[in-house]
Amino acid sequence: MPAADLSQQPARPSALDPAVAARLRRSADGLVAAIVREHDTGDVLMLAWMDDEALHRTLTTGRATYWSRSRKEYWVKGATSGHHQYVRSVALDCDGDALLVTVDQVGAACHTGTHTCFSDELTVTRPEEDA
Amino acid sequence: MPAADLSQQPARPSALDPAVAARLRRSADGLVAAIVREHDTGDVLMLAWMDDEALHRTLTTGRATYWSRSRKEYWVKGATSGHHQYVRSVALDCDGDALLVTVDQVGAACHTGTHTCFSDELTVTRPEEDA
Numbered sequence: 685m686p687a688a689d690l691s692q693q694p695a696r697p698s699a700l701d702p703a704v705a706a707r708l709r710r711s712a713d714g715l716v717a718a719i720v721r722e723h724d725t726g727d728v729l730m731l732a733w734m735d736d737e738a739l740h741r742t743l744t745t746g747r748a749t750y751w752s753r754s755r756k757e758y759w760v761k762g763a764t765s766g767h768h769q770y771v772r773s774v775a776l777d778c779d780g781d782a783l784l785v786t787v788d789q790v791g792a793a794c795h796t797g798t799h800t801c802f803s804d805e806l807t808v809t810r811p812e813e814d815a
Numbered sequence: 816m817p818a819a820d821l822s823q824q825p826a827r828p829s830a831l832d833p834a835v836a837a838r839l840r841r842s843a844d845g846l847v848a849a850i851v852r853e854h855d856t857g858d859v860l861m862l863a864w865m866d867d868e869a870l871h872r873t874l875t876t877g878r879a880t881y882w883s884r885s886r887k888e889y890w891v892k893g894a895t896s897g898h899h900q901y902v903r904s905v906a907l908d909c910d911g912d913a914l915l916v917t918v919d920q921v922g923a924a925c926h927t928g929t930h931t932c933f934s935d936e937l938t939v940t941r942p943e944e945d946a
Binding site for chain 1: 835838842843848850852857858859861862873874875876877901902903904905906907908909910912913914915925926927929932933934935936937938939940941942
């Protein structure tokens with residue numbers, strides 16, 4: 685049962701294979717989430733966003749390409765930083781709103797210079813019965 | 816530079832630690848993305864969504880709890896299916912809009928019965944110079 689705010693159409697023109705585009709369930713702003721995982725380590729590196737064209741470029745150039753929600757533009761990871769992401773594989777999830785992008789990561793994935801963006805551990809307090 | 820559509824306030828009342836809540840950068844509908852990873856295998860299982868209260872419940876009960884965008888309600892993973900997720904750790908990303916939730920998964924993570932939700936591999940055609 686799709687949420688009311690899903691977009692059936694790409695936000696921008698794209699050369700993405702129509703058979704793939706038809707399986708996407710986009711957010712209201714035309715995006716799907718892209719989870720980025722490192723091939724060699726399995727580490728989850730970052731979360732970014734793709735529209736149809738960013739996915740098309742990722743699939744056809746082998747370089748991870750995202751849509752920047754703040755800058756409203758395409759963004760080839762590493763183009764500025766040199767921290768390239770060479771794409772090994774891309775998988776779509778069961779409901780079409782998330783991608784798992786497996787990459788060879790050059791240098792740090794995070795713009796802060798850390799290996800992954802997920803370095804802020806929150807405190808989990810499990811109840812005693814689960815301890 | 817935050818996108819214009821970020822919400823500075825929780826969408827619903829929550830008992831989440833204010834110090835954690837202050838670090839969240841929520842979507843327009845008050846949510847952050849939750850990437851779910853299996854502890855033992857490192858497999859990325861699924862992507863779900865949390866509001867402040869879902870994160871609070873996840874951190875304090877040790878059971879992964881999400882916000883269902885379609886049903887507009889909280890959802891304890893496994894409550895219906897028996898496919899529970901016992902939370903090992905939760906990390907927030909550098910810009911506060913995504914969580915990495917590491918769990919012990921009971922049974923299949925995907926509602927389709929597969930181990931992970933990411934079973935639809937897309938074709939990647941790398942240019943010859945990268946081959």
